[in-house]
Amino acid sequence: MNQIILSADSTCDLSKELTERYHVHTFPYHVRLGEQEYTDNVDITAADIFENYRKTKTLPKTAAINVSEFSDFFEGFVSQGYDVIHINLSSGISTSFHNAETAAQQFQNVFVVDSKNLSSASGLLVIEAAKMIEQGLPAIEIYSRLEKLTSHAHASFILDTLEYMRAGGRCSAVVALGANLLNLKPCIEVDNTTGKMSVGKKYRGPLSKVLVKYVEDELARYDNIDTEKIFITHSVISPELVDIVREKIKQTMHFDHIYETDASCTISSHCGPATLGILFLTK
Secondary structure: OOOEEEEEEHHHOOOHHHHHHOOEEEEOOEEEEOOEEEEEOOOEOHHHHHHHHHHHOOOOEEEOOOHHHHHHHHHHHHOOOOEEEEEEOOOOOOOHHHHHHHHHOOOOOEEEEEOOOOHHHHHHHHHHHHHHHHOOOOHHHHHHHHHHHHHHEEEEEEOOOOHHHHHOOOOOHHHHHHHHHOOEEEEEEEOOOOOOEEEEEEEEOOHHHHHHHHHHHHHHOOOOEEEEEEEEEEEOOOHHHHHHHHHHHHHHOOOOEEEEEEOOHHHHHHHOOOEEEEEEEEO
16 A cells, blocks of 8 residues: 555645644745745745735735646656655636646546635545545545545635725625624635635624624534634734634633644635634534
8 A cells, every 4th residue: 555645735624734743744825925836835925925915005916736746746756656646726716726637637546635615624524634644544544534535624704894895806896894883893604515714604793702602603603523622713913812812712612632723824814814713523
């Protein structure tokens, strides 16, 4: 049986510590600012993007990884005799999954999983895949289990502002203005059966209070949460707000591990600064 390489695109939002611990090979998206092209979270950060937007009022262009790039990436492992499990950003959000799937068809032992999700909800699947690899399961069995597990990964996040959604053409200026005037903080939810996003509950008030209520609501939605781990993932937010969320999680439910991670540039550029979500699995 071949050894298995575990890979994911950069939007899985796992920290360096976690990618090293679980031996994850990450493939970054492209980020273009003006005439300059960067590599997501390699030579550009979310803070850089937000600073550029403050100065120029322009957002970067993010580009999916193309078929040729995926082919070269997979070939590098397959040529050494490895099987590959690759977990990708949702097909409902990006064409990247279809590009990865097309590239994988050139090989017999590359398995591409549509996470039907984003950010560290995809990262949750990556960690589960790593554990299956450690157990010695074959690649085809891991792929089959991950396909079923996607509907158990839950992602949502609170937007502090709709300005970046408006600038990116994802909501109208009127909606953004109305939300700002009413001090609304919408909750964006990912449908883990389609991988598409929608607006959930709209909270009102200062972010510190909204985040507390958001955590209460999300952890109360499910009666079968897997309490082994939960992620707090954010885009350039104050440490004090992260601490508030962490303490609220601890007060509400015991998790063996509470991981804090930064959202990738690809994710952050669409949602804006001070966005925060909690992401977890259900049994």
